[in-house]
Amino acid sequence: MPRKKKFIKLQCQECKRINYFTNKSGAITEEKLSLKKFCKWCKKHTVHNEKKK
Numbered sequence: 001m002p003r004k005k006k007f008i009k010l011q012c013q014e015c016k017r018i019n020y021f022t023n024k025s026g027a028i029t030e031e032k033l034s035l036k037k038f039c040k041w042c043k044k045h046t047v048h049n050e051k052k053k
């Protein structure tokens with residue numbers, strides 16, 4: 001069985017820049033990720049959402 005590895009881009013919802021990459025292993029979460037992370041462009045913690053492609 002092939003192992004699925006999805007690369008996920010996390011996009012800042014304020015400046016729309018891609019700041020983080022992560023990978024989901026398997027089908028643990030089918031829901032979209034929404035994380036609070038530090039954005040170096042906004043210079044603060046902002047919500048980062050999963051962006052596909």
Ligand SMILES: [Zn+2]
Nearest residue numbers: 012015039042
């Ligand atoms: Zn930002």
